[in-house]
Amino acid sequence: MNSRRNFIRTAGLASLGLAAGLPEGYASLPPGRKPHKQQFNMSGFRAPKMNTVKIGIIGLGQRGPSHLSTMCHLEGVEIRALCDLRPEKVNQVVRILEGTNHKPTLYSGDKDIWMKLCGQEDLDLVIVTTPWYMHASMSVYAMEHGKHVASEVPAAGTVEECWKLVETAERTKKHMIMLENYAYGVFQLLTLNMARQGFFGEVVHGDCAYNTSKMGNNFSKTLYWDMWWLRLYASRRGNIYPTHGMGPVAQIMNINRGDRFDYLVSMESNDFMMQAQARELAQTDDFFKPFADKTYRGNMSSTLIRTVRGKTILVQHDATSPRGPHTMIHAITGTKGLAQEYPLPPRISRDLKGWLSQEEYDRLAKEYTPKIIDRMGELTRQFGGHGGGDLLECWRLVDCLRNGFPLDQDVYDAAAWSSVVPLSEWSVLNRSNSIEVPDFTQGAWKTNEPNMDINLTNCGETRVLT
Numbered sequence: 001m002n003s004r005r006n007f008i009r010t011a012g013l014a015s016l017g018l019a020a021g022l023p024e025g026y027a028s029l030p031p032g033r034k035p036h037k038q039q040f041n042m043s044g045f046r047a048p049k050m051n052t053v054k055i056g057i058i059g060l061g062q063r064g065p066s067h068l069s070t071m072c073h074l075e076g077v078e079i080r081a082l083c084d085l086r087p088e089k090v091n092q093v094v095r096i097l098e099g100t101n102h103k104p105t106l107y108s109g110d111k112d113i114w115m116k117l118c119g120q121e122d123l124d125l126v127i128v129t130t131p132w133y134m135h136a137s138m139s140v141y142a143m144e145h146g147k148h149v150a151s152e153v154p155a156a157g158t159v160e161e162c163w164k165l166v167e168t169a170e171r172t173k174k175h176m177i178m179l180e181n182y183a184y185g186v187f188q189l190l191t192l193n194m195a196r197q198g199f200f201g202e203v204v205h206g207d208c209a210y211n212t213s214k215m216g217n218n219f220s221k222t223l224y225w226d227m228w229w230l231r232l233y234a235s236r237r238g239n240i241y242p243t244h245g246m247g248p249v250a251q252i253m254n255i256n257r258g259d260r261f262d263y264l265v266s267m268e269s270n271d272f273m274m275q276a277q278a279r280e281l282a283q284t285d286d287f288f289k290p291f292a293d294k295t296y297r298g299n300m301s302s303t304l305i306r307t308v309r310g311k312t313i314l315v316q317h318d319a320t321s322p323r324g325p326h327t328m329i330h331a332i333t334g335t336k337g338l339a340q341e342y343p344l345p346p347r348i349s350r351d352l353k354g355w356l357s358q359e360e361y362d363r364l365a366k367e368y369t370p371k372i373i374d375r376m377g378e379l380t381r382q383f384g385g386h387g388g389g390d391l392l393e394c395w396r397l398v399d400c401l402r403n404g405f406p407l408d409q410d411v412y413d414a415a416a417w418s419s420v421v422p423l424s425e426w427s428v429l430n431r432s433n434s435i436e437v438p439d440f441t442q443g444a445w446k447t448n449e450p451n452m453d454i455n456l457t458n459c460g461e462t463r464v465l466t
């Protein structure tokens, strides 16, 4: 259709200043269509087994140390390299490893020092936990240097970067996955199993969200490196954090394996809170003056995605409203029933009589609980009661790598889910016109098998070390 005109309109907006003020290193690109022929199907890919997974981590703010603490308690893991731009972060984090056998090489002090980590010969896996607009370039570089990659969410910020991840993974035959921990939420796993067993009949629609107030976090002068989240809210539009809610729904709808995203539309409100907050703070604190005249992404972002098989997904993102509880909508609507979490408690309905009783809910939850949830319980107990989704995702990643099993997510998930970031931005900037989502599998979605192994058909014996 009018893709050339669309390209020019977006490019025009970029030249009018949308791209200005982006965090350093970020390349704003309009959603371009790129001819790509699949070189190798990474869906179901099995890498050669490795007894020990030798890991390097780039980015040691909050998420990096959290993965480090989990990973160093898994059998068959060696932490071989740690990197952060800021030396004090590396020095702080290395203390987690005191008294253990992990002796990582440390990298810090330069914005390109992470390249040295990627070039370190003895690494198998690079975990990328820097601000998300850096993820794709770091992931691509790591794959080019022979490493598997697990990137925090989202994995990319432009369509071009999404393609780059796909092309590089296919060419280098390296795993590239996103660490979407919400795919390991108990209700998400339960509803995935229910969907696979046909409980919902045909799944028609999914509602999902990441709605949680981050005003305190985003305006904190110390929490995030260089105020990067606040800068993103001032430089991007659309849903800049879609994957927590959408990933599990995409798995339930078999996106990239039986169905795929076709097109989306996105709309957002104005910003009624962020600029006001910046201006108020700037009155008494000069630090906030540069933020006071910026315009910010609208407070409520809503994106509707339609799949080629005619299903719909509504993805919301609101990081500003003064909502106390963290609200992660996860609602699945099908021809024979529906399930919904948030507002709590989780509920199921299968007729016109209303929500099922707690007793009936508990009975169904027991009947449909997949093996992976039971395993999560065991692992969490071994880990001293901590863990949940984060522990499960790290354990699955390590256990699958050690045993040469396919991973629960793949590069096509990372690309398709992350592409909602730039595509929703494009739609917002174009009066909510629709935009096609590229087929990152290049037709392989028709025959790809589901990959989230909730019944642990491919599962080893990797232990949690206490």
Ligand SMILES: NC(=O)c1ccc[n+]([C@@H]2O[C@H](COP(=O)([O-])OP(=O)(O)OC[C@H]3O[C@@H](n4cnc5c(N)ncnc54)[C@H](O)[C@@H]3O)[C@@H](O)[C@H]2O)c1
Pocket: 058, 059, 060, 061, 062, 063, 064, 083, 084, 085, 086, 089, 110, 111, 112, 113, 114, 129, 130, 131, 132, 133, 152, 153, 154, 179, 180, 181, 223, 224, 225, 228
């Ligand atoms: N899955 C989840 O539940 C979850 C939760 C929080 C954050 N995240 C994601 O994790 C990522 C990191 O978030 P965070 O909260 O830890 O941010 P953060 O700001 O606390 O940490 C980012 C770190 O990256 C470092 N860094 C910046 N530039 C660098 C460079 N060139 N080389 C090396 N290090 C560099 C910074 O010094 C900082 O320590 C983000 O992409 C975010 O979206 C995911």
